[in-house]
Amino acid sequence: MFGIVASIVDGVLVGSVYGLAAMGLTLIWGVMDVINLTHGAMIVAGMFGLYLLTSALGLPAYAAIPPLLAGGFVVGVLLYWVAVHRMIGRPPLMSLLSTFAVNLVLIGLGTAVWGTVLFNVAVTVPGVSWQRYTFPGAHILAAGLTAVIAGLLYLFLYRTRLGKAVRAVAGNREAAELVGIPTTRVLSLAFGLGVALASVSGTLIATLFPFTVLSGDAYQLKSFVVTVLGGLGNPTGALLGGVALGLIEGLVTPFMPVSWTLVIEFALFVVVLIAFPGGIFALRRL
Amino acid sequence: MKYLGLVLAAALLAATPALAADDTLTIGFTVSQTGALNVDSVAQQRGAELWRDEVNAAGGIKVGDRHYNVRYVSYDDQSQGGRVQQLYTRLIVQDKAQFLFSPYSSGLVATAAVITEQYGKIMLITGGAEPKTYELGNKYLFQAITSADHYLTGAVEALKANNPHAQVALLYSDDPFSKAVAIATRVQAGEAGFKLVLDESYAPTTTDFSAIINKIISSNADALLGGGHYPDGATLARQLYDQKANLKWVTILVAPDSPEFMTLGPAAVGISVPSQWEPQAAYKPEFGPTGAAFAKAFKEKFAVDADYHAASGYTGGALLQHAIEQAGSIDPEKVAAVLNAMDVTTFFGHVKFATDAKHHGLQIAHEMVLAQWQMKDGKLVKEVIWPKTARTADALIPSH
């Protein structure tokens, strides 16, 4: 009994971080109809960023988060101008491919530099014990920071003028253009935000699990599943979707052989896509 | 005096050609330079390179009165089976490799074996433990390492000596090698009277073991056997520690043997690993270096400690050399005949190949040891804890 509860709680904690990753993906999607296939590479960038800052500069792990958020944003804006800007308005396939191409380049460079060795960032945070189970402190802290970052994003989108502009462009780009919003700048900002979210989620994941240059793929797939669960273009939905995914993983494991988790996840993914194309948490869009 | 000097010089010049190699022997293989199998595959390659350098420095392989310089041709298989067949075909057809070493990991070895058999070339397998590959009817495969079904035999015996009433959790990666180990371990654990309170596999790409570990805790297991390759094994060990799983016995496949594993710090203490070879193993070699000499030479050349992958890589070369020299020829049939009859001990241990058609090439003499990470004077070291004859320390009960 306690095992099941422990499993669910832990699943929700980790799932929220997956949700954070998906928020980046869904934000970009919602604002500019672009599926960012560098998402996985950006998650990895956040992971390696943490590794470099902690090992080279000796920063404590969590102190590295603000600079990595900022760094992710800058990289995102750069990426926008390199690969995405020319693709706006073109069929979504083109942006898919351009971001895919950039992903190949980034992962290729990463592999050439770091190989595919496992990296680990040692994070010691006292865990919380309950019955015979321990919730690793890092999990709790990661979930907490996710909530903070998600909250900040919400504040930005709904309480600032710039955030309002982002939502306007997401709603109807031409109309936004007509009322004088500098859409290109807003698009690059939104892309930067999306990438920042992806990379900070990578940073948080790096405090939980070891990683390699190739780890991004698995998390990118999870982000797709979460995005679909939450509804494309819906950041709140994405966060809830992540929690839901974590919940499902936590619920399934005590009862089934663990190797079936993936089957259930992807089967659910396809079913939700077909039956609830707006996502299960189809709250109002951005 | 000058005249004498000239004569001496001429005599010396006349003598040295006997030491120089007349021919080249090409050996081909693929390495996982990129991909998840990178750590262990490169270790295996380094072992093989050490052998090549030593053999060439000594004048090459002696075949009758000819000397063959060893030359390697290798490619990156990216840890994926997809390219292996094309690359091995290229090695044989284009690069004219006369002998082959295996890639690393059972899945890749199985695909490579198809090609080497199709072309009738001998392949020394130092990185593929799964027995199924040898049951499909082959003539030129030779497995130098203990096969997968014996990997956890020692661990089960050691556990029985330590705690015969342990509740055992079996958790393994869903890949050909680990599954083969699990299938055999189930049987061996049952025969030893153990109850398996958990028996599951996980996807090889798993990075989050927290839910599984909770399940282990719920199952009241006191011993854990299993794992897969380096990435998942290392992660599992770290998370067991983070979640205070309180297991009294943890044996994980492959990962803990690598010197990389030390980076886990306190999470590594008490983890045991079935090993094909440890530097402390004191086998008396009939040919080739001793274990200590090998370990020293490896450390000098590569600045890292040798693990069993490196040792097996070296041994593949050493066995091939011995077979060629005994056969007096590089003809695959003659060399295969010698390998089939071989029954030798090297620093790596006792080696003998199965010769019946149903299991040809399977390793039947080599034995694993069980090694464990322990703290000694504040430093992490690997001790051999089983079998009793090879033991260098007693088993330690891990604190997690």
Place this chain on the structure above:
Amino acid sequence: MLRRPFFWIIALVIAVFALAPVFAGDVELRESLLLATIYITLASNLNLMLGYAGYVNFGSIVFFGLGGYICVFLMSAHGWPLAAATLAAGVAVSLLALLFGLGILRLRGAFFALSTIGVNEAVKAFVSNFEPWGGASGLYLSTELFEPLGGAMQALWIIYFLLVAVMGLSLYLSYAIKTSKFGLGLLAIGQNEDAAAVLGVPTPRYKAFAYSASAFLPALAGGLYFFKSAFIQPADAFDLALSTEAIAIVMLGGQGTITGAAVGAYFYEELRGWLLTSETFSHFQLVVAGALLLVIVLFFPGGLMGWIYGRWPRLRQVLE
């Protein structure tokens, strides 16, 4: 159709593929051309959904993998001969595709693309757990199965010729569809699906048929390829990277064009193979492949054929 020059161009390509390794007596050439035929088959069939109807199938590799599994399973567990097993695999996978298609073809654009990934990953995860098909360890074929074909060496040649035939069929299929009313309907769907529907194109039926048709030949290719490899496991059979490469190839060659898919596949395969074995570049193969793709997408969105048609407009009549 026999009077159109492109028909004979395809025939020429097939002849070259079939005869070149034989005359050169070069086994290595055969191996690398074999991989090229696989890529061309995958790309051409993907073109039916992607190039004509504009539906991005990210998980097209699932047809290849399932075809391989069904063929290998029938041969190893039930002793079926190669021809029967391969054909059965093709038919079974097409039917499965029809079934899946009914579900996911209601989705548009990005949703459809994602669902195809979901299908591939779900099938991969399922097969990894499915013991009768070997689970994660996969299925092995004993070398005796090469005997009915005359031994291993000869079997390799036979498989090669069969794969060339499958590639040829793929090219002809693409061509036949393109020049038919069905193809016209698909192209209309690709331009504007709603308008096409309004104008009387039976869109659901056409999409389902295209999806199912695009599954048949890759399944055959999968059956043959994995028979040759004598070993199949989920990680190799359902490798998402391969179908993403197929998409890249179709785009590189020029989506919707048959020559583009074929030429793009050939050059991409050669490039990757060369990069993989070259001393300097083997660490950078992904980088080079990605950079190339980026340049094409940013500056030559019509792909190779788009550029060629631009320079020599007359070729548009001849090279489809």
